[in-house]
Every structure is written in structure tokens, then in C-alpha cells.
Amino acid sequence: MLEVDDRIASWSVQELIDRMRRPRYRCGGGVAACVALAQAAALADLVRRAVRRSLDNGLEQEMAHVFGSIAERALARADLDRAALHELLSTLRSNPASSESQPVIEHATLVPLGTADLGLELLEMLARLAPAVPAFAASDLEAARALCRSGIQAALAMARANLPLLTAPRAAELEQEIERRAAILQESTR
Incomplete structure (x- = not known):
């Protein structure tokens, strides 16, 4: 049984790692993607704080808000993904071929x-921060960029994994959405 009050943000790093190793906690690749993005945002905020004097005050405040948010x-x-995975696995165990499973599968793809x-x-915000970053904070x-990219790639992989479970027309639509995001990610690495 998934404990909905047990928020991932309240876990220690050790608990997170231990729980990711156990299927009962429902912490798969989607949770890993979310954690990578949270880490990337935290590192970005660290960099912002290091270069705050060289940033326009309005931009610096915007970045502080965005990175924290x-x-x-x-x-x-991460909690939403965990709940969606739990619901998906429960549905697939009980009645995978039913039409009632399609909304659950779609939700587990959209998350x-x-x-x-x-x-x-x-x-996008990291790209705006980059011009102000001196050598000492570049690493x-x-x-942060690498964690962000890996989080996006992991999230897209998790969405793609559910496509074979959907009806062909809906799977094709969502595949296009996945590919659109993958193209944006690819373009950002140039």
C-alpha cells in the first residue's frame, strides 16, 4: 500500500536511495527524473547567489523565485509520479485490457x-543565467545543466515506456508530444 502522506521531500537522501531499490515504494525513473530536476534547480540557485551582484536586480529576483519554485x-x-505509478501498476495487475485502464495509463504517461x-x-532559465557566470562557478x-538534461531524458523515457499500453491513436499523439520535447532538448544542447 502506498502511503500518500509519506512525502519524498521529507526523506533523507539515504532513505530515498534505499527506497528506490525496493519496488514497494514506487520510486522508479519518474521519481529519479524529478529529483534530478530539484537538484539542478538547487545548484542553479547556488550559482545565482554566487553571481547575484553581476545580475540585474529584477532578473536576479526572478531567478531566485523560479529556481526555488x-x-x-x-x-x-515526485510524489505525483509515485502515485501515478502505483495506480498504473494496480490497474495493470487487476484488469490490463479493460477500457477503464486507458485513463490510468494516459495519466501515468502525462505525469x-x-x-x-x-x-x-x-x-531555459539556466541559459539566461549562463552569461553572468564567471569561471569559478561554471562547473x-x-x-545543473547536466542534471536538468538527464531529468528531462528520464522523464521522456518514462512517458515513452507507457505508449505500448495505450490505444494506437492516442499512443501516436503522445509519441509526437514526446518527440517535440526531445527536439527542444536536443536544440538546447547546441
């Missing part, structure tokens, strides 16, 4: 797509 939303999405969107939002910014 993304970190919080990513952790909240990681939303996570990818959050990552793309963060990636942290690059680590």
Missing part, C-alpha cells in the same frame, strides 16, 4: 511529460 514543484511531482516540461523551463552551472 522549480525545486519545490519537482519534489511535488512524466509534465516533469519534462518543468525541466525545459529550468533549462556548478554545467552540473
